[in-house]
Amino acid sequence: MADAKRPNQLLRNLNAKVAAIPMVATALVVFVGCTIWTIVHSFTKSKLLPKTDFVGLDQYERLWKTNKWLISIENLAIYGICSLVLSICIGFFLATLLDQKIRFENTIRTIILYPFALSFVVTGLTWQWILNPDFGVQKIVRSLGWESFAFDPLYNQDIVIYGILIAAIWQGSGLIMVIMLAGLRGIDQEIWKAARVDGIPKWKTYIFIVIPMMRPVFVTALVLITAGIVKVYDLVVAQTNGGPGIASEVPAKYVIESMFKNQNLGQAFAASTMMLVTVLIILVPYAYLEYGGKRRAK
Amino acid sequence: MTSTSSVSIKHLDLSFGAVEVLKDLNLEIANGEFLVLLGASGCGKSTLLNCIAGLLDVTGGQIHIKGENVTWAEPSERGIGMVFQSYALYPQMSVEGNLSFGLKNAKLPKDEIKKRVQRAAEVLQMEDLLKRKPAALSGGQRQRVAIGRALVRDVDVFLFDEPLSNLDAKLRADLRVEIKRLHQQLHNTMIYVTHDQVEAMTLADRIAIMKDGLIQQLASPSEIYNKPANKYVADFIGSPSMNFFLGAVNTDGAPTFETAGQTIPLTGYEFVSSPAAGNAWMGIRPEHIVVGEAAEASDFKIDTSVEIVEPMGSDTVVWCEVMGERIRIRIDGQSSVEPGDTLRIGFDAARLSLFEKTTESRI
Numbered sequence A: 001m002a003d004a005k006r007p008n009q010l011l012r013n014l015n016a017k018v019a020a021i022p023m024v025a026t027a028l029v030v031f032v033g034c035t036i037w038t039i040v041h042s043f044t045k046s047k048l049l050p051k052t053d054f055v056g057l058d059q060y061e062r063l064w065k066t067n068k069w070l071i072s073i074e075n076l077a078i079y080g081i082c083s084l085v086l087s088i089c090i091g092f093f094l095a096t097l098l099d100q101k102i103r104f105e106n107t108i109r110t111i112i113l114y115p116f117a118l119s120f121v122v123t124g125l126t127w128q129w130i131l132n133p134d135f136g137v138q139k140i141v142r143s144l145g146w147e148s149f150a151f152d153p154l155y156n157q158d159i160v161i162y163g164i165l166i167a168a169i170w171q172g173s174g175l176i177m178v179i180m181l182a183g184l185r186g187i188d189q190e191i192w193k194a195a196r197v198d199g200i201p202k203w204k205t206y207i208f209i210v211i212p213m214m215r216p217v218f219v220t221a222l223v224l225i226t227a228g229i230v231k232v233y234d235l236v237v238a239q240t241n242g243g244p245g246i247a248s249e250v251p252a253k254y255v256i257e258s259m260f261k262n263q264n265l266g267q268a269f270a271a272s273t274m275m276l277v278t279v280l281i282i283l284v285p286y287a288y289l290e291y292g293g294k295r296r297a298k
Numbered sequence B: 001m002t003s004t005s006s007v008s009i010k011h012l013d014l015s016f017g018a019v020e021v022l023k024d025l026n027l028e029i030a031n032g033e034f035l036v037l038l039g040a041s042g043c044g045k046s047t048l049l050n051c052i053a054g055l056l057d058v059t060g061g062q063i064h065i066k067g068e069n070v071t072w073a074e075p076s077e078r079g080i081g082m083v084f085q086s087y088a089l090y091p092q093m094s095v096e097g098n099l100s101f102g103l104k105n106a107k108l109p110k111d112e113i114k115k116r117v118q119r120a121a122e123v124l125q126m127e128d129l130l131k132r133k134p135a136a137l138s139g140g141q142r143q144r145v146a147i148g149r150a151l152v153r154d155v156d157v158f159l160f161d162e163p164l165s166n167l168d169a170k171l172r173a174d175l176r177v178e179i180k181r182l183h184q185q186l187h188n189t190m191i192y193v194t195h196d197q198v199e200a201m202t203l204a205d206r207i208a209i210m211k212d213g214l215i216q217q218l219a220s221p222s223e224i225y226n227k228p229a230n231k232y233v234a235d236f237i238g239s240p241s242m243n244f245f246l247g248a249v250n251t252d253g254a255p256t257f258e259t260a261g262q263t264i265p266l267t268g269y270e271f272v273s274s275p276a277a278g279n280a281w282m283g284i285r286p287e288h289i290v291v292g293e294a295a296e297a298s299d300f301k302i303d304t305s306v307e308i309v310e311p312m313g314s315d316t317v318v319w320c321e322v323m324g325e326r327i328r329i330r331i332d333g334q335s336s337v338e339p340g341d342t343l344r345i346g347f348d349a350a351r352l353s354l355f356e357k358t359t360e361s362r363i
C-alpha cells in the first residue's frame, strides 16, 4: 500500500462515536440547556409560571435581603466544612483501623457501610428519635441517674445544625471508609516494609508517605462529599423541617420551597443560580490546578 | 558461634498458620561475606530474608546479628539495610528525600545527614539525580536509589530481595557488576535473594540453595557447580541443565557405572565415601561432554546421531539420544554440525556426578 494515509481522526472508532451521540445530546440538552434556562429566568419576575419579563438583578437583591436565605447559607457553610473534615478524618481513621489485618473485617466493613444503603429520610427520622429529649439519648442518660443531663441539639437553635451533621456523618463515613480502604490496599506492602526498616513510626508513615500516595483517592472522596453537601435537603426535612423556627434551613430547601410552596419561580431560580456559582467557585480553581497544571507540565 | 560471624541463624522455624515455610534452619554468615539465597519460586527465600530483617515474627529459633540476639528487635534496630524488588521508594519525595527521611526521623545532625547522602550519591554515581522524583527515573536508577537508601543507614548487613528482577537483561548485568563493586568497596555482609543462577554464581562467596524451606547445599559457587550435593542442586544449577542416566554402580573390581548395556569406567571419580554398589543416577553437564579429537582421549566414548542443533552464537547446543536418554551437549559455536550427522562424544569420569537412586544425594 503505497498511498496509505493517516486515517481521519473523526472517523476512527466511528461506531463508538455514533453510539455515544444520544448520551452526549442528552447531557448537552438536559444539563447545559436547563442550566442556561434557569439562569435566564432568574432575571425575570416569574411567579407560578416562567415568564420573560426581565427585572434585572431584583430577584438577587431580594434574595440577599431575606433572612431565611442568609441563615441557609450560614448553615451550609458550617455543615459543609464540618462534614467535609469529619467525614474524611473519620473515614480514613476507620479505614486504617480495618487495614490492620483484623479478624471479621468483612463483617465490620458491612456494618459500617450499611447506613449508606438507607435513604436520608430513614436516617433523618432515626436520628430524630435518637436525639429527641423525651425518647432518646437524653432520656436514657437521665434514667441512669444524671438528672440534669441535657442533650437536645434538634431543639436548640444555636446547635441544631450539628444535630443534623451527626446523622449525615453516621450515614456518609461508611462509604468514605470503603474508598479509603481500597486506597490503602493499593499501597505496595514493600513500602511499609521499607519504612519499618528505616525506623519510621506508623503514624509518620501514614502522614508523610501513605497519604501523599493516596491523593487521587482523597480527591474522589472530596468530590463525593462535596456533591452531597450542596444538595442536602431530605435529611433536614426529615429531622427538623428547618426548625426550630428557621434555624436549620439550607439552600436546597429554600429553592424548593420558593418553587412549590411560595410559587415564586424567579426567586427559586436566583437561589439555585447562587448555589451553582458557589459550586463553580470551588470547582474551577480545583479543576485548573488538577488538569490545567498537569498539561503544562507535560 | 565464631567471633567473625556476622549473622547467625539458629533453629529458625516459621509458619503461616498451618503452613510451615521454614523448618529448623541453621545458617552462619561470616563478616563481609556475600551470601546468595537461591531457589525456585515459593521455596521461602523472601520469608527467610524478612525474618532476618525483622519484618516477620519467627515461630521458633533465634537470630543473632553481630553477636547480639535480635530475634525480637525492631527492623530499624538490627543494623540492617534492605533493598526490595519493587524498589519501594517513597514516590512523593525527591531522591534526596528518600535517602534522608529515615535519618531525619532518627534525629541525626543535619550536616551528618548531608555527608551521608553525598557519599551514597557518590558511591552510586547519582549526584545529578538528587533533586528528581522517583517517577522521573529509569528502573535502574530507581534501584540505585533504593540501594542508596540502605547505604546511608551505615549498617553492617545488607539484605537484597531480588533487586534486579524488574530490570531488563542488559541493565541487570550492569547493576550486577555495580553491586559486586559496591561489595568490594564496602566489605559489608550482604545477603542476596535471587532465582537467577547467573547472579548467584557471579556475585556469591557462598550460595545457599533452598528447596521447600530447607537449605539443600551451602557452598562456594564452584563447589556447587562441580560437586552438587544432590540431584536437585545438580539439576537446578547450570544452563542447559545436567543430563541424567539411571543405572547401577558396580564395584566388582574397578568401580564402573552400567546403564543401557554400556559400561562407564569410574576410575578417577571422587567418591564421597568408599564406593558402594547399587542403583544410582549418573549426571554429566552438557559442557563437559566433548566431541572430535578430545572425545578420543576421554575415559568413555560413544557414537551418536545428531537430532536437533540450537546455535547460540558463542556456543551451540546439540540434542541427541545416548544410551536411551535424550541429552544436551554444548559444543563450540563455530563447529558445523547438522541434524543426522554422526557424532563421536566422550567424557571423563572426573567430570561426573553420581547420586544414590532413592535419596538422590551425592555418592
Ligand SMILES: Nc1ncnc2c1ncn2[C@@H]1O[C@H](COP(=O)(O)OP(=O)(O)OP(=O)(O)O)[C@@H](O)[C@H]1O
Binding pocket: B016, B019, B021, B039, B040, B041, B042, B043, B044, B045, B046, B047, B048, B195
Ligand atoms: N503471608 C503469607 N501467608 C501464607 N503463606 C505465605 C505468606 N507469604 C508467603 N507464603 C508462602 O510461603 C512460601 C514461601 O514464600 P516466599 O515468598 O518466601 O517465596 P520465595 O522463595 O521468595 O519465592 P519467589 O522467588 O517467588 O519470591 C510460599 O509457598 C508462599 O505460598
Ligand SMILES: [Mg+2]
Binding pocket: B045, B046, B047, B162
Ligand atoms: Mg520472594
